[in-house]
Amino acid sequence: PLGIQPVHPNHKPLRVRMSGAIAAALLALAPAALAQANLVGGIGARPLQGWSTYSEQTIVPSSTVMNEQNILAQSDAMRASGLGAHGFQYINLDAGWNGDTDPYGRSLWNTTEFPHFLQMIQHIHANGQKVGIYLLPGIGQQIVSENLPIYGTQYHAQDIVVQPLTTGNGFGYGYKIDFSKPGAQEYINSIVNLYASWGIDYIKLDSVTPGSYNDNLNIDNRPDVMAYSKAIAQSHRPIWLTISWALDEDYI
Numbered sequence: 001p002l003g004i005q006p007v008h009p010n011h012k013p014l015r016v017r018m019s020g021a022i023a024a025a026l027l028a029l030a031p032a033a034l035a036q037a038n039l040v041g042g043i044g045a046r047p048l049q050g051w052s053t054y055s056e057q058t059i060v061p062s063s064t065v066m067n068e069q070n071i072l073a074q075s076d077a078m079r080a081s082g083l084g085a086h087g088f089q090y091i092n093l094d095a096g097w098n099g100d101t102d103p104y105g106r107s108l109w110n111t112t113e114f115p116h117f118l119q120m121i122q123h124i125h126a127n128g129q130k131v132g133i134y135l136l137p138g139i140g141q142q143i144v145s146e147n148l149p150i151y152g153t154q155y156h157a158q159d160i161v162v163q164p165l166t167t168g169n170g171f172g173y174g175y176k177i178d179f180s181k182p183g184a185q186e187y188i189n190s191i192v193n194l195y196a197s198w199g200i201d202y203i204k205l206d207s208v209t210p211g212s213y214n215d216n217l218n219i220d221n222r223p224d225v226m227a228y229s230k231a232i233a234q235s236h237r238p239i240w241l242t243i244s245w246a247l248d249e250d251y252i
Contacts, residue, residue: 043240048202050090050129051078057094066096067113068120079127090202090240091124092132104151105143106191107135121199132202132240133195137177137224138168139187144175151190155183167219170212179223185230192231192239202240203228210248222251 051074056065064070075091078084099110109117124131144157144165160183161175168174177184195203205228206212209219225243232239 043238046087048090048240048242049086049088050092050132051088052090052092052094052132053096054092054094057096062096066093066110068116071114071120072123075124075127075129078129084128089129090132091129092134092202092204094134094204095206097133101140101143101148102194103148104190105139105148105157105187106151106194118198125199130201130240131199132204133200134204134206135191136169136171136173136207137205137221138174139177140174150183150187153183153186155186157187160184160187169219169221169224170207170209170214173207176219177224177227179227185227188224188227188231189234192228192235196235196237196239200237200239202242203232204242204244206244208243208245208247210251211246212244213246215248215250 053062053065053071056070071091071093078088078091097109097114098107099112101107111117114120121131139157139161144161147156147158149156150160160177160181162178166176168176177187179185192203205221205225208221208225210216210222225241228241232241
């Protein structure tokens with residue numbers, strides 16, 4: 001399906017699991033991961049603290065975790081625990097939150113598991129917390145195949161991909177974007193602007209290379225990281241950007 005980002009069996013976000021008062025382990029990014037945090041607007045000045053679905057997805061079937069009822073329960077439990085006073089504020093949805101794309105090739109939520117997605121975000125914010133989602137570098141194969149238009153521009157998906165078509169990230173999904181082409185940055189801007197309009201506060205960009213099975217520049221997602229950083233800056237919303245998972249230290 002369009003936009004689906006399956007859980008990769010070995011993807012490992014840069015964070016450590018902690019015990020806590022809520023149903024699954026709470027987490028905090030290691031201080032070393034600050035080098036990979038987006039510091040636009042001061043976001044990322046302190047280690048991230050909160051809860052992620054990935055803490056559960058590693059030990060139980062993802063289908064039992066990635067649903068509206070569970071996310072709301074975790075948010076309410078974090079609030080009731082009092083951990084917010086100690087800096088725990090993020091509720092992050094890892095791989096599996098999304099379903100199809102919109103007519104402009106931007107991933108939308110899974111309407112079966114999250115029938116009231118925007119209201120869920122409002123509930124989490126009302127609990128004094130922030131909301132995160134999960135993305136992969138590149139552009140979906142079906143988006144390119146259908147040559148969907150890029151929002152607000154004259155360009156289409158086939159105008160912005162590397163030719164010949166190249167794998168988009170370390171997990172092998174989608175196609176690589178050529179950010180020297182007009183429309184490429186605008187595509188990422190449109191993605192971030194959409195999510196900013198929903199109230200998203202955190203983006204995890206996974207399977208970033210060099211690293212993530214590709215310790216070379218054959219794919220090289222560094223331009224993707226820069227594009228998302230620029231997109232966040234122009235959105236004027238403070239969004240934390242984290243890149244994952246096995247980053248090659250030679251290129252950091």
